[in-house]
Amino acid sequence: MSTLTEKIREAAQKVLAEGLAEVVLGYTQGSLPYRxxxxxxxxxEETSRLIWPSFGVLNPANVLHKLKGKKVALISPGCVSRAVVVLCQEGQVKRDEVYLLGVPCPGMLDPSKVRDLGKKILRVEDDFKEKVLVVTSEGEKIVAREELLRQNCLECRHPTPPVYDELLEGEARKPSPSPYQKVEEIEAREVSARWQWFQEAVVSRCIRCYACRNACPLCYCPTCFVDDSRPQWVGKTRDPVDTALYHLVRAYHLAGRCVDCGSCEAACPMDIPLRLLTKKLEKEALSAFSFESGLDPEAPLLLTTFREEDPEDFMITQELKALGKI
Ligand code: SF4
Ligand code: SF4
Ligand code: SF4
Known part of the structure; x- marks a missing residue:
């Protein structure tokens, strides 16, 4: 039986040979065994470079804007397909200009979990099912795959792409039964403890490099609010108020849009768990509006539509209570 890498190369060759796309975006080996x-x-001929990656932590939909005007095929696990769907909904990409080569996704490994297994990582062999063999300068280790998966893959609800033009054969991991466990751990704390977590885990450690923003396929504004100087929405230093504002505004800009691909968190040089902020908003959109992003290119975006029965008590109760009107 052929591997996912072989299937991807074969499908990519066909797509290019038949003119279904001019470019295929996918993954190749990086400069380290865990990259x-x-x-x-x-x-x-170039498709021999393509692989199905263990460490495909950056979302290739992020470079679609650089290929405007070309028909592009993307190797698409669930989160890549969903990012393209959001870009279509937002008018950034035309659905007929992208060809989604869907892959039932077994989940990706977390480079930092593998990196920590030895002084020097020499080789990684992933069976994409149960086990990973990691050869380090100190010897070999066989580790259960589940222990090395990225947090967003452990919490993924759509490993099989919901939208595709062609779906390769393969076995996706099961959708997560507990996607919000980490969010709920923070929610269970007192308000002051939640604020303290935000300050300690996010604000105080952030160096404002914006790698998280740059890695996100859905952060595509030509001028980001943090770069604007007229007006200057947010200061450019590491002042804690400015840094907190950056993270809160960025998270809200992704409400109802984030597809939880985890690229932002993977790009962060400080290992900040910033996905928890967007994951919290994903949870709110699901519980209040039964909405999940990136499932249907024809559907309206969460914040561009409403239903008469949409809940509104979370918006008005506090204010009316304060005014003594309810
Ligand atoms: S988030 Fe889901 S679709 Fe994306 S790589 Fe992880 S398991 Fe695959
Ligand atoms: S905010 Fe992070 S997880 Fe969400 S789409 Fe952007 S890069 Fe992916
Ligand atoms: S990538 Fe990390 S350090 Fe850089 S701005 Fe984002 S959260 Fe801060």
Missing amino acids: NRVTAVNTP
């Missing part, structure tokens, strides 16, 4: 990177392939 893979996004690559663009233009000819059937």
Whole structure:
């Protein structure tokens, strides 16, 4: 039986040879055994560079804007397909200009979990099912795959892409039964403890490098609010108020849009768990509006529509209570 890498190369060759796309965006090996990177392939011969990655932590939909005007095929596990769907809904990409080569996703490994297994990582062999063999300078280790998965893959509700033009054969991991466990752990704390977590885990450690923003396929504004100087919405230093504002505004800009691909968190040089902020908003959108992002290119976006029965008590209760009107 052929591997996912072989299936991807074969499908990419066909897509290019038949003119279904001019470029295929996928993954290739990076410079370290626990790094893979996004690559663009233009000819059937070049498809030998493509792999199904263990460490495909950056979302290739992030570079679609650089290929405007070209028909692009994307190797698409669930979170890549969903990011493209949001870009279509937002008018950034035309659905007929992208070809989604869907992959039932077994989940990706967390480079930092693998990196910590030895002084020097020499080789990683992933069976994409149960086990990972990690060869380090101190010897070999066989580790259960589940222990090395990225947190967003452990919490993923759509490993099989909900939208695709072609779906490769393969076995996706099961949708997570407890996608919000980490969020709920923070929610269970007192308000002051939650604020303290935000200050300690996020604000005080952030160096404002914006790698998280740059890695996000849905942060595409030509001028980000943090770069604007007229007006200057937020200061540019590491002042805690400015840094807190950056994270809160960024999270709200992704409400009803984030597809939990985890690229932002993977790009962060400080290992800040910033996905928890967007995950919390994802949970709110699901519980209040039964909405999940990136499932249907024809559907309206969460914040561009309403239903008469939409809940509104969370908006008005506190204010009316304060005014003594309810
Ligand atoms: S978030 Fe889901 S679709 Fe994306 S890589 Fe992880 S398991 Fe696959
Ligand atoms: S905010 Fe992070 S997890 Fe959400 S779409 Fe952007 S990069 Fe992916
Ligand atoms: S990538 Fe990390 S350190 Fe850089 S701005 Fe984002 S949260 Fe802060």
